[in-house]
Amino acid sequence: MSPTNVVKPGTKPVQPASNVKTLQIDGKDFSARPEETILDVARQNKIFIPRLCELEGLSDVGACRLCLVEVKGSNKLLPACVTRVYEGMEVTTNSPRLAAYRRMIIELLFTERNHICSVCVSNGHCDLQWMAQKLGLTHVHFPYRYPKANVDASHERFVIDHNRCILCTRCVRVCDEIEGAHVWDVMGRGIDAKVVTDLNEAWGNSETCTSCGKCVHVCPTGALSEKGHAVAEMEKRRHFLPYLTMMRESQE
Amino acid sequence: MKKRLATVWLDGCSGCHMSFLDLDERLIEVAEKADLVYSPLVDIKEFPGDVDVALVEGAVSSEEDLHKIQMIRRKVKTLVSLGDCSVTANVPGMRNAFGVKAVCDRAYTENVTLNPGTPAQVIPRLLPYARPIHEVVNVDVFIPGCPPSADTIYYALTELLEGRQPELSAKTRFGA
Ligand code: SF4
Ligand code: FES
Numbered sequence: 001m002s003p004t005n006v007v008k009p010g011t012k013p014v015q016p017a018s019n020v021k022t023l024q025i026d027g028k029d030f031s032a033r034p035e036e037t038i039l040d041v042a043r044q045n046k047i048f049i050p051r052l053c054e055l056e057g058l059s060d061v062g063a064c065r066l067c068l069v070e071v072k073g074s075n076k077l078l079p080a081c082v083t084r085v086y087e088g089m090e091v092t093t094n095s096p097r098l099a100a101y102r103r104m105i106i107e108l109l110f111t112e113r114n115h116i117c118s119v120c121v122s123n124g125h126c127d128l129q130w131m132a133q134k135l136g137l138t139h140v141h142f143p144y145r146y147p148k149a150n151v152d153a154s155h156e157r158f159v160i161d162h163n164r165c166i167l168c169t170r171c172v173r174v175c176d177e178i179e180g181a182h183v184w185d186v187m188g189r190g191i192d193a194k195v196v197t198d199l200n201e202a203w204g205n206s207e208t209c210t211s212c213g214k215c216v217h218v219c220p221t222g223a224l225s226e227k228g229h230a231v232a233e234m235e236k237r238r239h240f241l242p243y244l245t246m247m248r249e250s251q252e
Numbered sequence: 253m254k255k256r257l258a259t260v261w262l263d264g265c266s267g268c269h270m271s272f273l274d275l276d277e278r279l280i281e282v283a284e285k286a287d288l289v290y291s292p293l294v295d296i297k298e299f300p301g302d303v304d305v306a307l308v309e310g311a312v313s314s315e316e317d318l319h320k321i322q323m324i325r326r327k328v329k330t331l332v333s334l335g336d337c338s339v340t341a342n343v344p345g346m347r348n349a350f351g352v353k354a355v356c357d358r359a360y361t362e363n364v365t366l367n368p369g370t371p372a373q374v375i376p377r378l379l380p381y382a383r384p385i386h387e388v389v390n391v392d393v394f395i396p397g398c399p400p401s402a403d404t405i406y407y408a409l410t411e412l413l414e415g416r417q418p419e420l421s422a423k424t425r426f427g428a
Contacts, residue, residue: 110426116346117427118336118398124427133425138394139339143387146348 023089038080038091039067049093050102050131052220053168054081057241059177063169066105066131069093077101099135106132107140112191113149114163115221121234122222128166129221152197154204157227158216162194165223171195171215178244183209214240255304255413257286259293259334260324262310262317263344263382267399268335269293269309274402282406285413301327305412307334307395307405311344312388316376325389330412333384333391334405336398336426343398344382352378395420397428404428 020031025038025047032041037060042049053064060081068077072090077098080091092098109115109128117123149162172184172195183206187196197203216224217236225234261269269292275282289300299320306328312318325331336342347355356370356378385391395408404424411418 110340114346114349115426116340116342117425118342119346120427129426133421136421138396138421139333139384139386139391144341144345144348144384146345146381148349 021085021087021089023085023087023091025091026093032085034084034086036085038069038071038078038083038085038089041085042080042093047093049080050135051081052127052131052166053170055170055174055218055238055241057178057245058170058173058218061169061173063167064105064109066102068098068101070095070098103135103137106135106137107142109166110140111142111144113145113147113165116163119231120164120222121225121229121231122164122236123232125232125235126222127220149194152203153227154202155206155209155211156204157211158203158213159225159227160195160197160203161223161225163223164221165195166221167193167195168220169195170218170220171224174214174218174241178241179210179212179214181208181210181212184215255286256289256300256302257282257409257413258290258299258303258306258324258328259288260290260299260306260308260310260320261292262308262321262338262385263313264310264335264337265343266292266309268307268337268405271399271402272307272334272405275406276402278402278406282409282413285410299324299327303328305330305332305409307332307409308338308385309334311337311341311382312379312385313344313382314376314378318379318388321385321389330392331385331390332393332395332408332412333386334395335400336396338385339394339396340426341382341384345384348381352380393418393420395424396426397424398426400424400428 019034021034022029022031025042030041030045039049039054049067049069051067054060054067062079062082065079067080069080070092071078115128117129151159151161153159169186172186175184176182183197184195186193187200188194197206198208203209216226217238222234259269259272288294289303290296306324308331312321333339337344360370361368393408395404397404407423408418408420
């Protein structure tokens, strides 16, 4: 056993035992540090909670609401990715009610923009498409909106297709928090919200973009892609993210 | 008693029908359980009554599609949306954001040298939007996929012909 006073790079110092919270998830006992979220604990213990906006290594924003869980004593559903654990917490990650809401969220995402999986660069490698199947979706109960959304292909290497964007803001966060460039942001409100580069200028004209491609690879759908890919050819590579986060934390 | 099976082709590319033909020798097995009473693959002009299962490919895009699917719904026990065009409007729905006029102008005027102009006869008029079938009539079973694989169609069809409800979300998905 390694001595406890040595802290390995990338790991947080071990908290004193009095700070450990015990909680129940789906009837099983778990312990966690107080700064951990329900989703952290679930992930460590291989309990599946669906999620789209959350990505390990980025800050949590609670944008997609797919990770909603039931917590005993609360009549509201709580997003697991931004809800801290507390002593004696009792969490239910799956119920007919949760399943129905989660399917509804995915269905609404499909109606909000034009997700045409069959002709999408990310077909077969898309988090939204995968999640829809995982949650048992075979069709969408709501009327589709068919908005007119544009495609910006002005960047020499990358494309943004707003038809496929689910506004998870992963691109915004990775660019700000990891690359430190903050090219991306969200403009407009409600149904008119969209991600923009710089102050809603063409991506190709961006003076802040470093062309690192991190946004492309964290994007869960075909909204952001590299040029030169045909249907189903765009596979995302995300292994850089935990690595960069680990290196950064070890320097702090 | 043999079941009565129909297949219908609305606004789709016929890829779902091709996938159906990919059942290959399993078609013989299907033919033992059901008679194909209407289909673009057989030479019957009128949609008959008392159909047990109808596989419908394609979105509802034109006035003719709308008329057909409403008539078919009345004559069919189990209506199946076969493929992404019927389930989501898929590629036919890509025109929806642009409007019928822009689409027809592009197809019949801008890119045409001989007799430009949108035809007023023979070609059925387009509806404002290409829509999934279930936005127009009730649908009993959904088989997403572009196209759904022959294995998926075989599974769904044999379940339905046996009077069971197929469980499709594990077998296929949008864009499959
Ligand atoms: S472009 Fe992609 S990463 Fe950015 S908000 Fe849209 S879906 Fe999320
Ligand atoms: S993963 Fe929690 S709200 Fe998106």
